Amino acid sequence: MSVFRNLCAALVSVFVVLSAAPLTAQDATAPIQQLLQVHGDIIAKSSRRTIGPAIDALADSGLPEAQTVLERWQAKEMWQNEDTGLFVFAEEIDRRTIRTFDVASGADLGTVPDDGFKQLKPNSGIRGMIGAALVRFQLNDPNPVARHAALNAIERDADASHLGALRAVRDTEADPELRVRIDRLERLLTIQFAEADAERIAAIESFADDLGVDVRAALNPLVVTAVDVATVLPDDPDVVGQIVPGSDDLSTASAYDLLVSKGFAVGRISRDAQKAALIANIDGDQVAGIKVASLDSETARDLAYAALAAQGSVEPAATDADVDAALAAHVFFERYRSTAPAVAIAAQAVLTGIENKVAVNQTIDLGLDALSLASIYFLAAIGLAITFGVMGVINMAHGEFIMMGAYTGYVVQLFIPDYTVSIIVAIPLAFAVTFGAGVAMERTVIRWLYHRPLETLLATFGISIALQQLAKNIFGTQARPLTAPGWLDGSLAFNDIVSISYIRIAIFVLALLFLALFWVVMNRTRLGLEVRAVTQNPRMAASMGINPDKINMLTFGFGSGIAGIAGVAIGLYAKVTSEMGSDYIVQSFMTVVVGGVGNIWGTLLGATMVGTLQKGIEWLNPSNTLAAQTYMILFIILFIQFRPKGIIALKGRAAEA
Template identity: 70%
Template sequence: MRRLVRLWLGFVLMVFAGAAASVAQDTGAPIQMLLQEHREIIVKSSRKTIGPAINALAESGLEDAQVVLNRWQNKDMWVDKETGLFVFAERGDGDDLRTFDVAGGKEIGTASRRAYKQLKPNSGIRGLIAAALVQFQLTDPERATRVTALRAIERDAEPSHLTALRGAIDAETDSGLKARKMRLERLLTIRFDEDETARIQAIESFSGDLGVDVRAALNPLVATRIEVAEAAPDDAEALVIGAELSRDAAYAILVQRELAQPRILAGAVRETLIANLENGAVAGIEVAMLDTDAARLNAYEMLVRDGRAAPFVSDDDITTALDAVQFYRVYINAPVAVALAAQAALDRIELQVTLNQGADLALDALSLASIYFLAAIGLAITFGVMGVINMAHGEFIMMGAYTGYVVQLFVPDYTLSILLAIPLAFFVTFSAGVAMERLVIRWLYHRPLETLLATFGVSIALQQLAKNIFGTQARPLTAPGWLDGSLVINDIVSISYIRIAIFVMALLFLALFLFVMKRTRLGLEVRAVTQNPRMAASMGINPDKINMLTFGFGSGIAGIAGVAIGLYAKVTSEMGSDYIVQSFMTVVVGGVGNIWGTLLGATLVGSLQKVIEWLNPSNTLAAQTYMILFIILFIQFRPRGIIALRGRAAEA
């Protein structure tokens, strides 16, 4: 008995506490009154009917509205089953709840969980609440919150966001975010505003804008559908049969709209005859008599007269059906004026896109040309000045790249490692070039076939040596962090910082080469040996020593080129073979032994390859083939290249 009494008293106290908690609320608070106005649909929580309640909270201007939406979205809002009042609640001990007033969030007290019903919005309702919260986030004091809100609108915009954006522009203090809000407001105006004039003005403000978001907003506005009627509306674009719409397509539209009979195909005639075969005859004609097309057509026409087959549609019938109607194009997503403005803007944008695609292609060609120039500048020295066909030139590029990789193993600072790798790669490949000239090349001067075979053998040996040391997998040559990313000019034109660095390096080496050849004693002696080796020897110049240094200098530059190329391409034992053919083409097209010719040759070869790849992007092998064919034809008309050299190289 005592136990029953204690349980009863506990129950009474619990009910009293719940009632006291309910009474403690500010039931006259505006936010509570607003919730009570929409209590029925809020408690029901149906995505189809909840919209007015969410919109009322978002547009109320009440300070507590944002908190209510947030807590509702997080399933922290409950409703008193007895009084119908809304509270915030947190789970306490056991079945207890700690309740808080929706007006101000003041704690009410502890109550039984049984006295309340939790609001559990589904994902659809939470999405609607999130959209409503955007307008509060757009004016939040925290910049990060405003940025998040803008990203949410850009990702999934809704008509309600337009009003929120317009109200948040003037209060924005960050100039960058303000410009971003204004741009987004114009985009949403194009999509959602009901005022045609406002939409047209917003469209015209984006004239020539290359942003992908602009085209994404305009393209749906110009979507069309072909309609057919006895007479086209005055504001519709009439279509001419045979010009803008084929005769067959026009008749197919009539058939689809059930305005004309479908055409009977040969297969359908046969199937119809088979379907009407009775006692060895079709329409009273023996099957044995249906051995010609004319007989079969005659039987089919008899079936048509009996109503057992669809009638034939002749060309005259098609002409009559098409002449009786007009086909016209209608815009399906926007009024005509808005759609025409969007089409005009897209036409202007398309022109800008074409021009910028040309600029982007030119940048790509210039970037590739700088890579080919770096790869070929050393070959221009050894092949042009000395007349040596060095098939191992690509392996000197590979050695330079691997030198950069080894340096980075010991120097983790990528910027410092690249600065150290450049002179070290020059030293390594210069030494290798001198050794190769002393051991192999010096015995094969003026014997081009033997030189080609010998250097080809050296290239194979160097490749195998690299495989034995570094393995067959590609090794990373990592660029410094400040070379990550790209220089973005607009949504179409961009170029990576690594390619810019390679272009700058190519210019630096052009300047270095010109300085060495024009301003140093070595350059003077090289030019003398190039022009007339016998006369140079009589002046006290040692041609043998000059050949050695020249070959070493060209090999050293190839090593530096390898460091630069390694930042852009994979470092493997075969990487040199990817550039040897282009290097020879660059030197031959430009003019053997002339640095300016090499520069022009690299520009021509790089540009030609990029243009061919642009015309045929799905087949890079075809691009290489077409490029080689063009070079062969070019050499037929100008065998000495763009800028021919006088002297020993020209006579070789």
């Protein structure tokens, strides 16, 4: 029985040995294996400081297996036979067994124990270097997505090897978009890595009209300067210009420290250190032959210390007079320090031109922002201009009509999932809802408070609070989404600096449409004629058969309806909450008052003025928007002191109110 067991054990051992033996002989003479053997020692050590030549050798070898080797190495799937030094690909079967493959042919070499193999585990730094090398292969990939990914990788972490790879594929790239990106990247890398100054200068000058941030990032390191000093200003090509000690560019202390570091002057000593040195060298009642009692001034102590230095008792130190004399005897200047002077001068010239263009485009971008904000304020204020101008009613609940319009749009989107259709439906529906709410408010409250501005203000303020609480009870306190259609996503970008979102463009267009609509209603319809008559002289209008009470009701409803449409527009980019109306009520009143009460053109000018002023103050003080709003209100108050009737004064009842 024991003999049988021994026989079975021997057969199992033979089976294990046979199953572990390679099924296919490894090709040790393959070119890719030979290349790996040349760099085998540094590959095995996997040190980021030394691995570069091995990775470059694989990437530049032109061997078809090189890309696979780099990819499998990066994925930690390459192993080395510790006995033979040969490299293989391997997959772990279990904790002690691996299946090996030939690096040249990919042939299955069999399943073996992992005892005699070492797994190559490149760290993140080495994997990044391998990834950079793989970019060269990806640039020639037939899949455009892979080539895009390669260019993205170069943009993130470029090195000198990528310059040649980009040049190699620049003329053969068939995709126009990719060709533009490759050309741009090639020029950027030429600035950084090309050896010939002429090439770098030509690449620099090609970006003279480019406002890209990446261009400035490439040029700024070339114009880095260092402060230097000499007895006369040198006539070297890398000298940028002279600096005066004590200016913002160079303090007096830094200038003198530079003199000391260059060996042009002796170091200074602090007063405390000087005092300690004098005390340490007191001999009787004297220091270096000077009476201690006479050392009652800084000048006397400087003389005593200088005498000690002359005797060799202390280290020499400069006095204030020495510092002034040394600074006056030398010239301080800046010189380029990071590259050849011709390259730095070309980079500085292009950077100066770019910075000037950037300033102009930033002004244009600020103007677009101001215009966009003005259109929002115009939409928010146009309804208030109608009610305030025609009726003289200070409606503190106007912001809540904006809020009601925004919530109307939100409710519509709950039932109509198509965002484009929902917005088309929401605009007239918001007008109808807020028109009805405005008419109800005028009939129940406002009509009893005409010519009583204080009571009207208090009543509408109370209504404002009540409407906010009602919205909280219905919709909750969390912000609700009012989603813009997909075709309003993104921005219209003119360059890297000037852009404006499509939503704001839509709001601007909507503001223009309302301006045109209001003008037509007021100047081309009977309602507009009656409204203007009541505005100018309500008693005379009544004697002509016009019902001022009805006109007031319709006008208030019309102004409230426009506020509802403004709420839909504003809700597309702002948060929809019960308090959203309060964010616009102050600006709306400022817009109406500054422009001229009751005048649509004045409202337009007022919105433009308020929007431009707010954006300008925010640009001057970007870190504190609350302070910017405070300054804007103060400016408006001062403006009203000089022009109390606004930019365009209206004659009639509104002007008299």
